[in-house]
Amino acid sequence: MKEKDLYVDFKPQQLIYYVEKDDASYGPVVSGSYLSKHYLDDFIGKRNKQELALREQLKKGEISPIYYYLVMQEYGEKDLASRAGVSVRKLKQHCKMENFVKMPLKVLKKYAEAFDIPLVNFFHLLIAKQESTGKFSIQHLETDNPYFVVTKIDEAKK
């Protein structure tokens, strides 16, 4: 690819490409991501749509929070099962609400670590409309007790 055919103006995601330069040598140049520049809205739109659909299923008890995060974080089943210390068969069971409620807290904690979320997020959904406007921030602060967090809602730093 020729250098002049490459350049994409997209500052949030810069990449290194190897291209043919004017003197016919090949070498690195920095450019924005073509895909993100042109298709990021589509990606985010699909993701939001999927999240809303999963939330509805979660509210109806059709899926468990484990399935919700499994899909949203694009985990492979075997990878997640290994991180949670369970078999793939068990993981599939945990994706259903009727089995989720029987899960030992220790195992649930392992899942929370794999998803990098506080345990409490398996049991509630906090919707804060103004969060995106930057007026306040929500932080889950870890404590010495690994099963307990302090949720802090604060005015956003200016």
Added chain:
Amino acid sequence: MKEIDFKHKMAAHCETGTVTSLLNHKGLDITEPMVFGLSSGIFFGYFESSNFPFPTFIVRNKPGSIRTNISKRLGVKFYTKKFRSDKEGEGTLNELILKDIPTAVQVDFYYMDYMPDYQRVHINVHFVNIIGMNDSSYLISDSYFPKKSELKKTTMQKARFAGGYMEPKGFLFYPEYIPEEIDFEKAIIKAIKKNAFYMLKLPVPFVGIKGMRKFARKVTDWPNIARDVDHLSHEIMRINILLEDQGTGGAGFRYLYATFLQQAADIVKDDGLKDMSKRMMEIGDNWRNISYFAAKIGKNRDLGPERLKELSEMINARADEEYKFFNDLNKLVK
């Protein structure tokens, strides 16, 4: 913040980037494409495994083998260590930083919170260089990010000790010894031969050229395994990500390999390699056409059987081209 005097620079790929920067820091003048080519980095593999949420493909050799192959070919010795205990892993890393040794670590990419949210996925084979620290944070040189970044030590611990597929176990490395004399010519020929073997002759039905053909066959079945049309669109558009955006230098490492061949031609003094480098650049352009095509049909949800057949034929055409290319390359270096 304690900071080691280390030149941060972006690179096409995280592993070639960290290895190249560390070798440069240690005094070896070597480029990223040369590191990639010498480690026989170009590859293709199509995978259907429950380790991944959907069938996927890779376009480079196994994670970790950039370093191991560079070590074999150039005689560079790396200090490497994995850890059973995260405390020990943290302690060793901190000691190395205090001794002014920039150190590469293997991490789960998801935790690199300086990257945009939409890019962050769980993948245990990201590599970054640690080049400084204070009580609470590390200073990171990540080839994918334009600037040096800070990451909380607690977050780095999670990233280094994430479990799962190809778990890092706190793995770290840095070059300990670089030979004074390196026979680059010999190393280049050996690396090219090995790469041709990987692409043409590995007796595994889903790697090399056979892997491309499998991908071409299987992609037309993807509608049967996707949850819905949006999911299918997402996975088809991921073809573009895997070829262009996930640290490949463009066109699934084909441009990087073309650059290696051009540099190799000068070292080996063989114009034949220069011609091969031009051919590889053209092959890269054709892969890039696949990237654009996948992004377009994915965005338009134009994912009917005819369109996927078209995509499949484009992939098969690349397999034909690369079959001929690697056979010719193999003959040239024999």
